Amino acid sequence: MRCVIARFPFELTRSGVLTSMKGVKPEAVVGESVTIGRRAYPVKQVGEVITRQDRRDFSSHEVVRAMTKLGFTCRVLPSAAAPARPLSPLQHAAALLGTPAAV
Numbered sequence: 001m002r003c004v005i006a007r008f009p010f011e012l013t014r015s016g017v018l019t020s021m022k023g024v025k026p027e028a029v030v031g032e033s034v035t036i037g038r039r040a041y042p043v044k045q046v047g048e049v050i051t052r053q054d055r056r057d058f059s060s061h062e063v064v065r066a067m068t069k070l071g072f073t074c075r076v077l078p079s080a081a082a083p084a085r086p087l088s089p090l091q092h093a094a095a096l097l098g099t100p101a102a103v
Helices: 014-021 043-051 060-069 089-097
Strands: 002-005 008-011 033-036 039-042 073-075
Touching (some): 008 043, 039 043, 043 060
Antiparallel strands (some): 033 039, 033 073
16 A cells, blocks of 8 residues: 655555564553554554654654554544643642541
8 A cells, every 4th residue: 555654655565564563672652552463562663664764754643544544453642631620729729738637
């Protein structure tokens, strides 16, 4: 399948990605990940291995889109929840003091 990552066209196949990632030790997953075989790899690590480009040259979205089209399972970061209402100065002071100890 032809896909464009970092403005460069690549001919990627599922078997080609599996072969490229064979023997590559997965780094710790902090953000988005791709499951290849039984291992979860960070998206940027997969993109770096299959394109041989620096991680700063492409976005994780480009790699997720390509890997999804090839049939790999991709896990994206959940959307950030709406920020909670800020505490009033009184509530903030009470939170700093903690709850009273039971006597």
